[in-house]
Amino acid sequence: MRSKWKNEGKMVMQKSRKKHPIIGGIILGILIVLIIAGGVFSRFGGFSTGKCADTAEFAKYTGQVSEITIPEEAKIIALGEATHGNAEFQQLKLDVFQIMVEKYGVKAFALEADYGCCETANRYIHGGEGTAEQAADALDFQIYKTDEMANLLRWMREYNETAGEGEDICFYGFDMQRYDANYEHLIEAAKALGADTTELEKIWNNGELNTEYTDEQREETIKAVKTELLEKQKEEKETNRAVHFADILLQNIELGKTMENAWAGIALRDKLMSENIMWILDEEEARGNSRIFISGHNGHVSQFGSYDNENKYMGNLLADNIGEDAYFVIGTDFYKTTNNMPKTSVERTKFTVYSHDPLAKAAKKCGYESCFLDFSKIPDESVLKNEVTEYCYMGSLGENQLTILNRIVMRVLPYTYRIWGSPVSMYDGMIFVTEAHPTEIRK
Helix, strand or coil, X not given: CHHHHHHHHHHHHHHXXXXXXXXXXXXXXHHHHHHHHHHHHHHHCCCCCCCXXXXXXXXXXXXXXXXXXXXXXXXXXXXXXXXXXXXXXHHHHHHHHHHHHHHHCCCEEEEEEEHHHHHHHHHHHCCXXXXXXXXXXXXXXXHHCCHHHHHHHHHHHHHHHHCCCCCCCXXXXXXXXXXXXXXXXXXXXXXXXXXXXXXXXXXXXXXXXCCCCCHHHHHHHHHXXXXXXXXXXXXXXXXXXXXXXXXXXXXXXXXXXXXXXXXHHHHHHHHHHHHHHHHHHHHHHHCCCCCEEEEEEHHHHCCCCECCCCCECHHHHHHHHHCHHHEEEEEEEEEEEEEEEECCCCCEEEEEEECCCHHHHHHHHCCCCEEEEEHHHCCCCCHHHHHHHCCEEEECCCCCCCCHHHHHHHHHCHHHHEEEECHHHHCCEEEEEEEECECCCCC
């Protein structure tokens, strides 16, 4: 009996062994499929590169960037960028601005950068000392320490060298996140106008912010200098700009008070940037110019959208302020990008993603490297009209640090680098770059 049981036990074990390789193979196959699927999903942000718009209709109504036209009533022409770290989007600043200058008489470029830093660059394009690279570096954001930005400033300087009186280009910034250059320029301008800068120079002491002063004390001092400047209306242009340095510093302090509430800070920044752009438009109109050109991230310049029920995007605020017809905005997107992004406060890295924008995919399939689609040129009966009206995904990358954790999250959740919206509601037209390459940041 014992022998019989042993034999039966051996037979069961043999059958079990035969089954185990089959089960193991199935499990291994499932794991391989999951790994491959996970790799495909993380690479493309889905199991494909997304839907595609009608290529025949897209090709029919799409043109080159050089063919961009703007309506006569446009006062603010905005160029967005889907990322801050692609060479093509940096180059578009010059390409589109040249068209605005040569065809539409625009004489002002306003950048998503600090006002005081941009004043340093403005002095360079008006014949100041230094090189184009130094002027670009003075903008104090890593994203602008590029050859593309230096080339933009160099072109402006060359243009101004032969421009007639009052026909020169001015370079502005509409941001307020930095304070260094604003203190420097405010002190310089206030002294030139005979204002008392004694207390101000104690706050900004030999190029360093004196931390012994509270926000309230700094506000009080800056407001006192501003009041004195407003009383000195000798040279209105100079006084206006001097006062604006003070306003930017006051905005910087106000923004700093929102540090513990990121969303409140983002919304406040858009509101303040829209006010600064309106100030720039007023300055240019005083110079006899009816239009200005601005450049910033798509998320800021979009003419539709808000952070919540009470806080709209910068572009939405501008459209409300001057009217939708007077605000003309060109968005941008990519089919594929390898983007230059911050890894830490000092290191940068590359990140490759696909937008899943059906219009950008159509541009890719039509063989364009870049192209421009003016939504107003698409007839109502075209299927493309529906495709630019319907909500779709579009690419959107900012300057958030790409830590290891963030990289994993973005690979798993591709909607962290995409936005969901109606192109025609957000922009008047779009420029598509099929493959966007990373910028090279100067050390």
